[in-house]
Amino acid sequence: MTLLTRWGAALDPDAVLPEYPRPQLARDSYLNLNGRWEYAFADEEPAEYDGEIIVPFSPESPLSGVGRQLLPGETLWYRRTIALPDEFRPHGHRVLLHFGAVDQSCRVLIDGSEVGRHEGGYLPFSFDVTDALHDGSATLVVEVRDPSDAGDRGWGKQKLKRGGIWYTAQSGIWQTVWIECVPEVYVERLTLVPHLDESVAEVTVHADTDRRAHIEIRADGRVVANAEAVPGRAARIPIPDVRPWSPEDPFLYGVAVRLGDDRVDSYIGMRSFSVGLDADDVPRLELNGRPYFHAGILDQGYWPDGLYTAPSDEALVHDIATMKRLGFTMLRKHIKVEPLRWYHHCDRLGILVWQDMVNGGGPYRPEVVTAPAVSPLRLSDAKHNRFGRADPGGRARFREETRETIEHLRNVVSIAVWVPFNEGWGQFDAAAIAGEVKALDPTRTVDHASGWHDQGAGDLRSLHVYFRRFRVPRRDDPRVLVLSEYGGYNLRLDGHAFNDKDFGYKRYDSPERLGAAFARLHARQIVPAIPEGLSATVYTQLSDVEDELNGLLTYDREVCKLPERLVRSVTARLRLTSADGPPPPTR
Numbered sequence: 001m002t003l004l005t006r007w008g009a010a011l012d013p014d015a016v017l018p019e020y021p022r023p024q025l026a027r028d029s030y031l032n033l034n035g036r037w038e039y040a041f042a043d044e045e046p047a048e049y050d051g052e053i054i055v056p057f058s059p060e061s062p063l064s065g066v067g068r069q070l071l072p073g074e075t076l077w078y079r080r081t082i083a084l085p086d087e088f089r090p091h092g093h094r095v096l097l098h099f100g101a102v103d104q105s106c107r108v109l110i111d112g113s114e115v116g117r118h119e120g121g122y123l124p125f126s127f128d129v130t131d132a133l134h135d136g137s138a139t140l141v142v143e144v145r146d147p148s149d150a151g152d153r154g155w156g157k158q159k160l161k162r163g164g165i166w167y168t169a170q171s172g173i174w175q176t177v178w179i180e181c182v183p184e185v186y187v188e189r190l191t192l193v194p195h196l197d198e199s200v201a202e203v204t205v206h207a208d209t210d211r212r213a214h215i216e217i218r219a220d221g222r223v224v225a226n227a228e229a230v231p232g233r234a235a236r237i238p239i240p241d242v243r244p245w246s247p248e249d250p251f252l253y254g255v256a257v258r259l260g261d262d263r264v265d266s267y268i269g270m271r272s273f274s275v276g277l278d279a280d281d282v283p284r285l286e287l288n289g290r291p292y293f294h295a296g297i298l299d300q301g302y303w304p305d306g307l308y309t310a311p312s313d314e315a316l317v318h319d320i321a322t323m324k325r326l327g328f329t330m331l332r333k334h335i336k337v338e339p340l341r342w343y344h345h346c347d348r349l350g351i352l353v354w355q356d357m358v359n360g361g362g363p364y365r366p367e368v369v370t371a372p373a374v375s376p377l378r379l380s381d382a383k384h385n386r387f388g389r390a391d392p393g394g395r396a397r398f399r400e401e402t403r404e405t406i407e408h409l410r411n412v413v414s415i416a417v418w419v420p421f422n423e424g425w426g427q428f429d430a431a432a433i434a435g436e437v438k439a440l441d442p443t444r445t446v447d448h449a450s451g452w453h454d455q456g457a458g459d460l461r462s463l464h465v466y467f468r469r470f471r472v473p474r475r476d477d478p479r480v481l482v483l484s485e486y487g488g489y490n491l492r493l494d495g496h497a498f499n500d501k502d503f504g505y506k507r508y509d510s511p512e513r514l515g516a517a518f519a520r521l522h523a524r525q526i527v528p529a530i531p532e533g534l535s536a537t538v539y540t541q542l543s544d545v546e547d548e549l550n551g552l553l554t555y556d557r558e559v560c561k562l563p564e565r566l567v568r569s570v571t572a573r574l575r576l577t578s579a580d581g582p583p584p585p586t587r
Helices: 313-325 340-349 392-409 430-440 511-529 564-577
Strands: 035-041 051-055 076-083 094-099 105-110 113-119 125-128 137-145 177-182 189-195 200-206 213-219 222-229 235-238 253-259 262-268 273-277 283-287 294-299 330-333 352-356 415-419 460-465 480-487 489-491 506-508 534-540
Touching (some): 294 313, 294 352, 330 534, 392 430, 489 511, 511 564
Parallel strands (some): 294 330, 294 534, 330 352, 352 415, 460 480, 480 534
Antiparallel strands (some): 035 051, 035 076, 076 137, 094 125, 189 200, 213 253, 253 262
8 A cells, every 4th residue: 555645645746846946046937847747668769658657756656656666777758748838938038948856867858859968866957948949839858767776876775675774766857847938148046155253145146247247135025235246256245233044043135136137036044154162162063153052853855655756845844844843953864955945944944954965886885884883893985995986987976966966055044064974875085075075165064974984074073873872982082073863763653654664773662662762862861961062963763764663753744653742842951951052032
């Protein structure tokens, strides 16, 4: 039996994820191409397709209506017609075709002519298709291949042989497909950097012109600052009576940019992330110049009916808002890059994000990725072959995808920490990678090797503890101490489980026993560690995922396994025990 979420059960195939997909670079022009497409599995494009697929759900997902795995060596074809309304494309405008993400390599054709290709399954891309749309209508075809974990590009927690901590592999189009029209000269992207200590917003307009852009900063719809800027040059715009962004007060300034006939809307949050010493000379994570405890939870971003793709925007909001209501101040987005709307909701609702890079390489050796969970084994990641990273091309592709991920998410207000590697999965040269990440983005902190195989780099000493008691190590490391994974206590709730498997780190047979263990773990091990230097925690995890039954929520998001009052009391104690003291009141 297929496990559906309430949003998947209510899905309208003719109105799939209709929301504007790019909140920090928004235009009035928008034509959504989600919904009913044709699909086929074939070596060459077939004359007749196999049936209907609901985009952007992968063919492996129940909501796609297909239910078939794309295997290495196979080719998946998509087809649909597109027709631009007469008023959609003004004279002299260009037409851009956008894909939020396609896993993993694709070729795009319009009326049989190739308009572009893309490699990599997690990041957006677009093509100028103006010249291919002769009369505003055409047949769009997308050809997709995906080696999944048999390849060396980023594949995350997908496995063709799923089970345990590895999940169903998914393929093809899994984020919104859409079209926009832009003037001949247009804003290609923005770079937004807050300088809270100077009360300055730094805005860079990227465009292929030397024509000046006009920038307005707005607070509650009122213009509070403006500037003129040449594209490619940063404009430093002072903001009077600046209002800092925080989870307790997630205030966002509007940013409006005009460049010739083009206008885009965006936003910025005035905040800063740093590391500093508390009154006892203990290194702490800081938000806006003062210690701030990150009470986090691991967020895999998987759905039983949509796999990588949430069934609705409301479903994205549900996960974020529920964790915030439970008292968490941070989500660790685990080995996945979400659609931009997810980050937008974190920005506006007010919750910090630790962003993992998507692992690649492989195959992984158990003595590298599993044994350190129960032993003190710590290896040098200069031994590339041992870590599944013998191929220099694969290492170069990881560096490329890391740079692209940072550029893609640079403007996200809520991202506080970049996490290049997790538990040795495809890890290599982590100290050097940490330096590259810091050079690309000095405004955030870096957890270079979450879990084990610490190379002594980055800003954080990052521990995972599941099978032993957590103890604060001796204070001989200048980095901030974080417990970046722990817990994983599991409970099966029949009727809400994916299958009959039961994977977790400690099993309980009732909500009462689970709740007692959850409270005891924090009271005896976690809370006492905070005055000794612990500055962030990441509990495993937000929801069950397939075999894993260790979520606070069931996989279908219908049941919170613990009383909300209990979870809130624990997270409140984490925050109140920390060096930052009680959080300011919510406005």
